[in-house]
Amino acid sequence: MGQLFEARAGGRLSGRIRVPGDKSISHRAIMLGAIARGTTRITGFLEGADALSTRNVFAAMGVRIDGPTDGRVLVEGVGLHGLAEPAGPLDCGNAGTAMRLLMGLLAGQAFASTLIGDESLSARPMRRVADPLVAMGARIETREGRPPVRISPAPEGLHAIRYPMPVASAQLKSALILAGLYARGETEVQEPAPTRDHTERMLRGFGARVSTEGATVRIRGGQQLTATMIDVPADISSAAFFAVAATIAPGSDLILEHVGVNPTRTGILDILRLMGADITLVDEREVGGEPVADLRVRAARLRGIDVPRELVPLAIDEFPVLFVAAACAAGRTVVTGAEELRVKESDRIAVMETGLRALGVDARATPDGMVIDGRGDLAAPAFSGGRVDSHGDHRIAMSFAVAALRAAGTVHIADTENVGTSFPGFVALARRAGMDLTSREAT
Numbered sequence: 556m557g558q559l560f561e562a563r564a565g566g567r568l569s570g571r572i573r574v575p576g577d578k579s580i581s582h583r584a585i586m587l588g589a590i591a592r593g594t595t596r597i598t599g600f601l602e603g604a605d606a607l608s609t610r611n612v613f614a615a616m617g618v619r620i621d622g623p624t625d626g627r628v629l630v631e632g633v634g635l636h637g638l639a640e641p642a643g644p645l646d647c648g649n650a651g652t653a654m655r656l657l658m659g660l661l662a663g664q665a666f667a668s669t670l671i672g673d674e675s676l677s678a679r680p681m682r683r684v685a686d687p688l689v690a691m692g693a694r695i696e697t698r699e700g701r702p703p704v705r706i707s708p709a710p711e712g713l714h715a716i717r718y719p720m721p722v723a724s725a726q727l728k729s730a731l732i733l734a735g736l737y738a739r740g741e742t743e744v745q746e747p748a749p750t751r752d753h754t755e756r757m758l759r760g761f762g763a764r765v766s767t768e769g770a771t772v773r774i775r776g777g778q779q780l781t782a783t784m785i786d787v788p789a790d791i792s793s794a795a796f797f798a799v800a801a802t803i804a805p806g807s808d809l810i811l812e813h814v815g816v817n818p819t820r821t822g823i824l825d826i827l828r829l830m831g832a833d834i835t836l837v838d839e840r841e842v843g844g845e846p847v848a849d850l851r852v853r854a855a856r857l858r859g860i861d862v863p864r865e866l867v868p869l870a871i872d873e874f875p876v877l878f879v880a881a882a883c884a885a886g887r888t889v890v891t892g893a894e895e896l897r898v899k900e901s902d903r904i905a906v907m908e909t910g911l912r913a914l915g916v917d918a919r920a921t922p923d924g925m926v927i928d929g930r931g932d933l934a935a936p937a938f939s940g941g942r943v944d945s946h947g948d949h950r951i952a953m954s955f956a957v958a959a960l961r962a963a964g965t966v967h968i969a970d971t972e973n974v975g976t977s978f979p980g981f982v983a984l985a986r987r988a989g990m991d992l993t994s995r996e997a998t
């Protein structure tokens with residue numbers, strides 16, 4: 556039952572690799588393409604289970620979607636009000652982004668819908684999105700704040716609100732922006748700290764007017780979107796595993812091609828550099844409104860740091876692998892203000908603490924972060940071999956595969972089948988880059 560990884564100790568990374576397409580941008584490309592007028596052409600689409608869930612949800616609402624084939628997708632947009640009532644529940648699988656953004660988009664439709672997800676997604680908080688949508692006039696029911704989410708047509712349609720967000724969440728911000736497209740008046744959302752802005756950028760690419768002024772985003776309802784072309788860059792959150800891998804494995808020198816380096820996503824690079832990493836951006840360019848670059852990563856000696864709190868939302872998905880980097884660093888790394896990690900695909904603070912300790916790391920969970928005392932000796936292993944459980948969390952599984960580069964023995968990682976939600980082909984690419992990783996069916 557299930558898959559497991561066997562990550563053998565040692566190795567170094569070299570060559571040039573391109574990791575799969577950005578998950579956040581892939582979800583949004585299907586969503587905006589579906590409600591635009593005309594045919595949207597996507598290249599570099601992430602062919603992972605999460606983005607495919609979004610494709611299937613829109614197909615179930617009558618949108619013709621061809622692909623993905625080699626990352627190419629054609630979406631025949633139906634216009635702002637052209638979605639059809641689905642015949643059954645809409646399954647978001649493991650994808651929190653799909654469910655939360657869909658809540659906003661579906662709240663403004665003239666038909667009812669139900670959003671469901673897998674076991675992990677069914678345990679994740681949805682009230683943070685439902686509450687402001689209800690304030691906009693939406694009808695939404697949850698099971699005590701969690702999925703399934705039932706959405707009924709708003710009896711009087713949606714109306715704009717001004718909303719100071721209580722959490723720094725791009726999913727929440729995006730849900731309210733999408734609902735704002737269907738609302739009377741101008742919706743205004745204020746962020747407590749900057750979060751990824753792909754929704755705002757992509758809406759502008761589809762011809763909509765979205766204003767950003769400091770921490771405030773505004774959008775007027777009723778704007779029709781016009782189909783466009785979207786080139787999805789490689790996902791910096793997937794590149795992060797290899798950036799840490801090449802940093803901690805002595806002798807490594809790796810190029811990661813065509814990585815999205817939107818400044819609302821590059822917290823991982825800033826944090827690693829503060830720790831002493833050697834990462835350079837080569838050939839910076841802009842592709843379809845998103846900055847892109849090749850990353851050159853060479854092995855480096857890391858030191859522990861207090862991670863600046865303002866960088867936390869800009870690196871929120873990268874903490875599992877950052878904890879691995881911290882375990883290799885000289886001295887103490889302290890992460891605070893990262894309580895959101897507890898409501899991701901797993902409780903990433905608890906699950907990483909358990910796994911790191913099983914590999915002999917001095918890691919201590921706190922309510923909103925972690926304290927890790929790293930070994931810091933480049934000549935010695937930073938981890939013992941051993942067994943860890945990813946709890947079905949893709950990013951935890953990949954993080955421990957990276958840890959094996961500096962382990963004294965093989966690291967066995969259980970429950971790895973969800974790696975394909977964000978990073979199809981991870982094992983093959985890791986092997987190509989120089990990691991000794993195999994995946995097999997658990998017996």
Ligand code: S3P
Pocket residue numbers: 578579580652723724725726727729751871872895
């Ligand atoms: C995402 C936003 C983040 C991130 C998730 C993708 C997005 O979630 O963790 O993987 O695409 O908007 P939160 O907004 O809940 O922090």
